[in-house]
Amino acid sequence: MEFKEFIGFASQKVIATIIVILAITSVNFVMFRMAPGDPVRMMFKDPRIGAEEMQLVREKFGLDKSMPVQFLTYIKELSKGNLGTSFWQRRPVTEVILDRLPNTLKLVLTALCIATIIGTLLGAMAGWKSGSRFDSTVMTLSLSAYSVPAFAMGMVLMLLFAYVFPVFPLGGIHTPASGFTGFALMKDTLWHLVLPATSLTFWFTGEYVLLTRNSMIDVLDQDYITTARVKGIGEKQVLYKHALRNALLPVVTATGIHIAFAIGGVIEAETVFSWPGLGRLTYEAVLKRDYPLLQGIFLFFSLSIVVINLIVDLTYRFIDPRIKLGDKDN
Amino acid sequence: MQKRNLKMTQEFFKLLWDHRMGKMGLIILSLFLVITFVTPLVKNVDPKKSGNVEDVLVPPSTKFWLGTDDLGRDVLTQILYGARISLAVGCLAGLISITIGSLFGLFAGFYGGKIEELLMRIVEFFMMLPGLPLMIVLAAILGPSIWNTIFVVSLVNWPSTARVVRSQVLSIKKRPFVEASRCIGAGDIYLIFKLILPNVIPIIFAQAVLMITWSIYSEAVLSFLGLGDPTRVTWGTMLHFSFASGSMGEAPWWVISPIVGIVTLILGFTFFATAASDITKPGYREKRGL
Numbered sequence: 103m104e105f106k107e108f109i110g111f112a113s114q115k116v117i118a119t120i121i122v123i124l125a126i127t128s129v130n131f132v133m134f135r136m137a138p139g140d141p142v143r144m145m146f147k148d149p150r151i152g153a154e155e156m157q158l159v160r161e162k163f164g165l166d167k168s169m170p171v172q173f174l175t176y177i178k179e180l181s182k183g184n185l186g187t188s189f190w191q192r193r194p195v196t197e198v199i200l201d202r203l204p205n206t207l208k209l210v211l212t213a214l215c216i217a218t219i220i221g222t223l224l225g226a227m228a229g230w231k232s233g234s235r236f237d238s239t240v241m242t243l244s245l246s247a248y249s250v251p252a253f254a255m256g257m258v259l260m261l262l263f264a265y266v267f268p269v270f271p272l273g274g275i276h277t278p279a280s281g282f283t284g285f286a287l288m289k290d291t292l293w294h295l296v297l298p299a300t301s302l303t304f305w306f307t308g309e310y311v312l313l314t315r316n317s318m319i320d321v322l323d324q325d326y327i328t329t330a331r332v333k334g335i336g337e338k339q340v341l342y343k344h345a346l347r348n349a350l351l352p353v354v355t356a357t358g359i360h361i362a363f364a365i366g367g368v369i370e371a372e373t374v375f376s377w378p379g380l381g382r383l384t385y386e387a388v389l390k391r392d393y394p395l396l397q398g399i400f401l402f403f404s405l406s407i408v409v410i411n412l413i414v415d416l417t418y419r420f421i422d423p424r425i426k427l428g429d430k431d432n
Numbered sequence: 433m434q435k436r437n438l439k440m441t442q443e444f445f446k447l448l449w450d451h452r453m454g455k456m457g458l459i460i461l462s463l464f465l466v467i468t469f470v471t472p473l474v475k476n477v478d479p480k481k482s483g484n485v486e487d488v489l490v491p492p493s494t495k496f497w498l499g500t501d502d503l504g505r506d507v508l509t510q511i512l513y514g515a516r517i518s519l520a521v522g523c524l525a526g527l528i529s530i531t532i533g534s535l536f537g538l539f540a541g542f543y544g545g546k547i548e549e550l551l552m553r554i555v556e557f558f559m560m561l562p563g564l565p566l567m568i569v570l571a572a573i574l575g576p577s578i579w580n581t582i583f584v585v586s587l588v589n590w591p592s593t594a595r596v597v598r599s600q601v602l603s604i605k606k607r608p609f610v611e612a613s614r615c616i617g618a619g620d621i622y623l624i625f626k627l628i629l630p631n632v633i634p635i636i637f638a639q640a641v642l643m644i645t646w647s648i649y650s651e652a653v654l655s656f657l658g659l660g661d662p663t664r665v666t667w668g669t670m671l672h673f674s675f676a677s678g679s680m681g682e683a684p685w686w687v688i689s690p691i692v693g694i695v696t697l698i699l700g701f702t703f704f705a706t707a708a709s710d711i712t713k714p715g716y717r718e719k720r721g722l
Contacts, residue, residue, distance in 0.1 A: 125557060137573045238452065245453075249702040251649055253656055254691045257675070261688070265681040359559065366564030370653060374675070384565060385657055388572050400569050403562045411560065 112416055119412045126404045131176055134397050141165065144391065145189050185398035190390040195398035199380065205275060206379030210368055212295060213302035220303075221310025222353060226346050228311065229318025240311060248308030252367040256301040256374035263297060270297050273376035298375040305367045313356055318349040355418055358411035365403050447711045454707030460700030468519055471512040492685055499685035501670075502677050510665045511689050517666040518697060521582055521651045526644030528586035533593025533643075534636050540594065541601025542624050552598070558591040567650060571659040578661040585650045593639045600632045634712035641708055645701035652694050667693045 142156050142165065160166050164175050179186075185195035221244075228240040264272045271277065275294050282290050321327065322345060330344045331337075365381075372381030380399060387395040448454035492499045498507040540551040567584050574580040604610065610627055618627070654660055655668025658676070662669065667690040674686040710716060 122557065122560065126561070133569060133573060138575070242453065245702055245706060246699055249645070249649070249698050250695050251652060251698070253653060253671075254695055257671070257680075257687060257691060261680060261684055265684070362560065362562045365562045366653070369564055369568070369657075373657065384568060388568060388657065388659065391572070396569055396572060400562075400565050403565050404560070407560055407562060
């Protein structure tokens with residue numbers, strides 16, 4: 103690939119991404135202006151606070167200005183990384199989100215790693231032997247795993263392995279007031295991680311199996327597979343060297359959409375197991391009707407998807423030699 | 433024409449019955465349909481009405497087949513009535529999504545050029561947004577009501593339909609019969625709705641089942657998170673209350689029943705949708721040697 107060509111393509115992608123980010127921030131701004139009720143009243147639920155004090159707060163936050171001015175202020179503050187103040191925790195939303203982010207990453211990355219390995223292998227095998235008994239069993243199982251809501255799976259796991267057979271803890275990330283440090287703390291966290299990670303893994307695995315299987319079937323139809331077979335290099339070689347590699351490409355490109363789905367599962371699993379991550383934070387923000395926090399989390403989720411998509415788009419060109427730059431359909 | 437439609441429908445269900453997943457889906461869904469229509473005839477009670485004090489959290493017995501909840505209400509009655517709401521919300525939201533998605537797909541695919549670019553950009557934008565968080569935010573802002581749930585769910589689910597329908601329209605609009613009709617002066621609206629639409633109906637149908645599945649799933653999640661309509665009994669709200677009450681270990685029947693309901697219904701629709709999209713794929717009958 104020509105370097106110059108790539109720069110042109112990359113800048114095009116970056117500009118498109120910036121436009122999307124602007125659109126998302128506008129949607130985020132407008133959505134929360136639709137919320138009923140006075141934001142200042144929601145911030146101070148105490149009825150003893152008089153109209154004068156409320157007016158002061160309104161002026162302090164710029165709520166007395168017109169909508170366009172408010173929007174510009176919003177954009178300006180966002181670019182500085184200021185997402186506002188949480189009604190509930192009375193501290194910057196950015197701080198609250200960053201506090202919770204590592205916990206979510208621990209959960210998601212564990213589930214994602216296991217699911218990617220199991221899912222792609224099972225999916226590739228099912229696609230390789232498509233039409234066989236193995237294929238239809240794997241298909242039915244993964245379709246079921248994928249369609250069972252993560253929260254339902256989580257509750258069943260909790261009932262079985264925390265109530266009926268109390269092997270794992272009910273929820274949370276640490277044993278409260280245990281005083282663990284170092285290695286013991288890590289072991290404790292892992293212990294708490296098992297159930298939420300399992301319920302997410304089921305869900306992710308189902309999706310990866312279906313994706314890989316379909317893409318494997320498509321690849322096996324291609325001429326280069328027939329050529330490889332005709333050359334007589336052996337079925338194993340064809341599977342690993344030619345088919346699997348190419349079949350994994352669409353799985354990689356689907357990462358952006360996958361993350362968008364995955365966030366949903368994370369919210370469900372974290373809520374069930376009180377895992378103190380961003381998903382549980384979303385649930386708590388809803389319960390407390392903490393709009394600035396909810397707005398911040400939504401923006402954070404959307405921007406992560408957009409940025410991950412951009413990264414995938416840019417690196418994908420290096421992995422797949424078949425893609426021509428400027429090809430619109432890809 | 434009507435006779436032909438009837439024959440096609442018959443054939444469709446026959447193919448579905450011969451499909452392994454299709455059969456399972458059909459059985460599960462007909463079971464739920466029966467439950468939905470028979471329940472009010474047999475058990476005409478208000479599922480929300482509180483029971484007696486001595487009936488609080490009673491395990492399954494001959495009087496209460498699936499036990500009772502923390503207000504002494506029969507879980508079975510709530511499950512049966514909940515099925516109606518889940519199905520109704522799922523079907524309505526699914527139909528709205530399929531309508532918006534199909535219109536976007538039809539117009540984008542048919543007109544191409546700038547119009548297509550604009551419409552598909554909107555679709556891509558919606559696909560990029562994280563679905564569940566968007567639903568949560570909107571549901572929290574709009575407030576809990578069954579109509580808001582339907583609105584929010586359909587707003588989030590429609591884009592994938594637009595994509596599927598568009599790619600189908602692209603291949604159909606190149607066929608000679610469309611060109612021929614255009615030559616004899618057929619208008620755009622006639623071409624889209626009278627010529628192209630009937631040819632994408634099979635795809636739209638398969639997609640509609642999928643949309644209903646997603647809508648049922650979304651409603652269950654939203655209600656579980658406490659964003660559902662508190663004045664109505666749905667499986668999601670049942671789970672919300674049983675989970676929030678913390679009596680999961682004490683009264684597992686109160687948790688298991690709605691979970692079994694949600695999972696079976698979603699699986700039924702998923703199997704049905706998979707089979708339907710298999711069947712409507714071109715070349716399916718040839719592959720099966722029919």
